[in-house]
Amino acid sequence: MHQPIGPPFSDTLVQRLRDAQRVAVLTGAGISAESGVPTFRDPDGLWQKFRPEELANVEAFLSNPELVQGWYAHRREIVEAVEPNPGHVALAELERWVTGRGGEFLLSTQNVDGLHARAGTENLVELHGSLLRSYCLRCGAPAAESAGAHGPLTCEECGGLVRPDVVWFGEMLPEEAIAQSTEAAALADVYLSVGTSAVVYPAAGLPQIARQAGAYVAEVNPTPSDIAPRLNEQVRGRAGDVLPLLVAALPEA
Numbered sequence: 001m002h003q004p005i006g007p008p009f010s011d012t013l014v015q016r017l018r019d020a021q022r023v024a025v026l027t028g029a030g031i032s033a034e035s036g037v038p039t040f041r042d043p044d045g046l047w048q049k050f051r052p053e054e055l056a057n058v059e060a061f062l063s064n065p066e067l068v069q070g071w072y073a074h075r076r077e078i079v080e081a082v083e084p085n086p087g088h089v090a091l092a093e094l095e096r097w098v099t100g101r102g103g104e105f106l107l108s109t110q111n112v113d114g115l116h117a118r119a120g121t122e123n124l125v126e127l128h129g130s131l132l133r134s135y136c137l138r139c140g141a142p143a144a145e146s147a148g149a150h151g152p153l154t155c156e157e158c159g160g161l162v163r164p165d166v167v168w169f170g171e172m173l174p175e176e177a178i179a180q181s182t183e184a185a186a187l188a189d190v191y192l193s194v195g196t197s198a199v200v201y202p203a204a205g206l207p208q209i210a211r212q213a214g215a216y217v218a219e220v221n222p223t224p225s226d227i228a229p230r231l232n233e234q235v236r237g238r239a240g241d242v243l244p245l246l247v248a249a250l251p252e253a
């Protein structure tokens, strides 16, 4: 006799979502893995091949701007060539479900790939910036990338070096982004932490803030993160498999 295989999440999670007025979500690189964007710390992740200290900080950029600009241009090409996956789409549906019932929803992502916006999420905070934007290090003007340029890309206004609008190691997160995310975590009834190893703070603190403030906090990840034991529920599975099932388990708005 085979036991029927149930959903990978609890009835409690579904019930808490049904009752929730405020839902907030943190995502990391894992949610984009099924679109074909490499994560950072998995066995085939970016930090296995590249050293953060050589690429993802301002000193590295100043000592070799072309190398760093080239690496980000390469990552931008990857994300522009892929599509949002069912995990991104399900989170956009979850937002519409929550707001359609008069509730509040915020998605805070550590990802810089723009895939949540492309999937239709509206109330979105990009905690670590975006690969799709650049600005001048000297005058701060937003800069358009010019493909095929020789030498480092420089600002059309002032000639300063153009850098990607991402948060590098040693830099502060955009103040408004972390403030809005912290408030949403503290007020959430249900908080989902999806596809993140939860080792980079302050983002990794958000699910814990939510838990301490009384939210029901579930993690969606095939492998338990560092903070998993401190949350209410661990949903083991890929975001693109689990999240559509979770949204399908909710009653029609």
Ligand code: OAD
Pocket (backbone or CB within 6 Å): 027, 028, 029, 030, 031, 033, 034, 039, 040, 041, 042, 045, 056, 110, 111, 128, 167, 168, 169, 194, 195, 196, 197, 198, 199, 200, 220, 221, 222, 223, 224, 225, 237, 238, 239, 240
């Ligand atoms: P990591 O690469 O550290 O973690 C990715 C997580 O996704 C791991 O816990 C995987 O188990 C999980 N994962 C893999 N495939 C998945 C899938 N299909 N569905 C769900 N989960 C899956 O990436 P982040 O936690 O996002 O920061 O890393 C955080 C920050 O570290 C990044 O924003 C970046 C990096 O240094 C900066 O660049 C500032």
